[in-house]
Amino acid sequence: MLTRQLRPAILNAFRAVNLVLRDVSTTGPKTVKKSGVRLGMASLTVGALVGTGYSIHQLNKPRLHILNEQTTIALIDNVPQIAPTKSFKYVGDTSGLKLTLFQYQTCPFCCKVRAFLDYYGISYDVVEVDPVLRQATKWSTYKKVPILLALVDKEKGTYQPLNDSTMIISSLASYLKDQDSSTDNDLHSVVKCYPSMTYQDEDGSVKSEIMNKYFLMFNNKQVRDDVKEKLNEERKWRKWADDVLVHDLSPNVYRTKAEALQAFNWFSEVGEWEKNFPSWERNLIVYVGASAMWLIGKRLKKRHNLKDDVRESLYDHCNQWTRAIKAKGGEFMGGKEPNLADLAVFGVLSSIEGCDAFKDLLQYSNIKGWYFSMKDAVKQHKGAAF
């Protein structure tokens, strides 16, 4: 969960370390090296604090929306060949898709996409992105993860990039739904149904919003009223996962300094940072990241109106979710089988599985039964049958 608030803090610290390394390598006598290291350490601390302060200031600024235009994510043919960090191949995959997911292993939005792909048994490659330098996604103008690349023309080497977890899931679900029908169906046509609308933030930076992203596309087919009702509910809870549940995560996993450090060590373990990044960089992300996120977590708690004891907000929201499932009488929100809302909520929660907050959540809320049924369904690719 390395968010946009954390990047400036780590980047400042990263620059400070570069300064240290430069000083040490370009100066001769020991005394000069020592002062270089001291200067670097001071810069690292100041850099991290300035970055954190700036990030907190950014959090408090109101957003200004000015609509500009609508654009579709274009097809591209100039993606550099990046070796995948991992590959997941499912024997029964009949989707015909060739996908590469650019991700951070514990980003809740990336976890949502993986939950979807794993549940439906769709094969994919993973490229683990360095959260500080983000070298692996430099080819894209989109500055976040997840990004999913779908190969649409093998001969020409043309790819369809998909940005934003919800848009990725909606477009793939819409595309796959029509696979067995006679309708002429290609991924780029589906993507055209999810145009981006750009607007300007107060600081002048251009941001974008993806339209229709919670909607599935039915290619002009008639949808029965009872199905429409189910789709409305699915959409409502998918949005709830993004707008409500996800905001419980940071204040909970970074609640104390010790928990923040524990969380970052777990991110490092599952993201294999020791293998993927140099150890000084891994340590920098862990220690500066944990301190910065501990501070930022407190601001996020206020911003999202979480209870004084942030655990209570997490338990309340998870109990709200399980109550809604119980009221419908099924095992999942989707009934006997999970729907896209189940997969979204599961994906979001799975991103904190190794954190203390998750252990507490299992113990003090009603989520455990549903969560492990979901985990089982995803692990066994139960959706592949549909």
Ligand SMILES: N[C@@H](CCC(=O)N[C@@H](CS)C(=O)NCC(=O)O)C(=O)O
């Ligand atoms: N709405 C997006 C949010 C994606 C997002 O915020 N991702 C974070 C990581 S959890 C990110 O990439 N932040 C920018 C950064 O780390 O530099 C989605 O659903 O995919």
